Amino acid sequence: MQRDTLASIQAADVECFITFLMDIGMNATSQARILSGIKSFFNYLVLENIIEKSPAELIESPKLKRHLPDVLSYEEIAKILDSIDLSTAENRRNRAMLETLYACGLRVSELVSLKISMIYPKxxxxxxxxxxxxxxxxxxxxxxxxxxLTYIKADRCHIEIQKGNEDIVFLNRYGKSLSRVMVFKIIKRLVAEAGIRKTVSPHTFRHSFATHLIEGGADLRAVQDMLGHESITTTEIYTHIDRRYLQDTIRHYHPLEKKN
Known part of the structure; x- marks a missing residue:
C-alpha cells in the first residue's frame, strides 16, 4: 500500500468498516479485537513517520455485553452444605472448603494455596x-x-504430609495440595448429591458471597477489598445482580405484579 493511500484514510473510513462488521453479524468481542489490531497498525505507521496521525485514535471500541455470573441463593448453599455426609474425613475437608469459599469469597487458586500460617483465629x-x-x-x-480448625485438628493431622506441603490447609489423601481441577470435581459431585440443578463451580461461591453482601446492604468498596478487585468497575457487576434480585422481588411480591 502506497504512503499516500495510507495517509488518505480518515476516521470515517475506519468507522464505516466497523459498521460493516456489525452489519454482517460479527459479535462485539470480535469487532473490538479487530479494531485493536487496526489501532496498533496505525500507531506503528505514526512511529515510523509514514503518517502523521492515526485515524483510529479516537474511535471507541464496541460495547461488550457483560454477562451476569450465576449465583446460588442462601437456601441453595445451605442445602449443599447440609447434605454433605460428615462421617468421612474427606467430606469434613470438603465441607470446610465450601464454607471457606462462601465465607471469604475466595478464588479457587487462593483456596488451594491457603496456608495455616495465614489464618488468624483470634x-x-x-x-x-x-x-x-x-x-x-x-x-x-x-x-x-x-x-x-476441626479439620486441621481431627483429620489433617493423620495425613502423611509431603515435603513442601506442611503449611497448606487443604490436602488430598496423599498429603499434597489439591489441584483446582480436583476442587471443581468435588463441588460438581456435592452439588449433584444435594439435588441442585444449576451449573456450579468454585467461582459460583465467590459470586454468591459478593451478591449476598450487596443485597444485604454492604458497602461496594468493602466488597471490592474483600474480593481483591483492583478496579471498582469489576465489583460493580454485582450491583447489576442486585438490581435483578430487586426486579424478581417486585415480580413475586408486589400486589399488582402478582395479579398479572
Missing amino acids: EGFVRIIGKGDKERLVPIGHTALEQI
Whole structure:
C-alpha cells in the first residue's frame, strides 16, 4: 500500500468498516479485537513517520455485553452444605472448603494455596495472596473458621504430609495440595448429591458471597477489598445482580405484579 493511500484514510473510513462488521453479524468481542489490531497498525505507521496521525485514535471500541455470573441463593448453599455426609474425613475437608469459599469469597487458586500460617483465629481474619501476589486480609466467620480448625485438628493431622506441603490447609489423601481441577470435581459431585440443578463451580461461591453482601446492604468498596478487585468497575457487576434480585422481588411480591 502506497504512503499516500495510507495517509488518505480518515476516521470515517475506519468507522464505516466497523459498521460493516456489525452489519454482517460479527459479535462485539470480535469487532473490538479487530479494531485493536487496526489501532496498533496505525500507531506503528505514526512511529515510523509514514503518517502523521492515526485515524483510529479516537474511535471507541464496541460495547461488550457483560454477562451476569450465576449465583446460588442462601437456601441453595445451605442445602449443599447440609447434605454433605460428615462421617468421612474427606467430606469434613470438603465441607470446610465450601464454607471457606462462601465465607471469604475466595478464588479457587487462593483456596488451594491457603496456608495455616495465614489464618488468624483470634482476630477472625485470613491473609490471602491474590492475583499479582497482592495480599489482602479477609474476615472469616465463626462457622467457617470452626470447620477449618476441626479439620486441621481431627483429620489433617493423620495425613502423611509431603515435603513442601506442611503449611497448606487443604490436602488430598496423599498429603499434597489439591489441584483446582480436583476442587471443581468435588463441588460438581456435592452439588449433584444435594439435588441442585444449576451449573456450579468454585467461582459460583465467590459470586454468591459478593451478591449476598450487596443485597444485604454492604458497602461496594468493602466488597471490592474483600474480593481483591483492583478496579471498582469489576465489583460493580454485582450491583447489576442486585438490581435483578430487586426486579424478581417486585415480580413475586408486589400486589399488582402478582395479579398479572
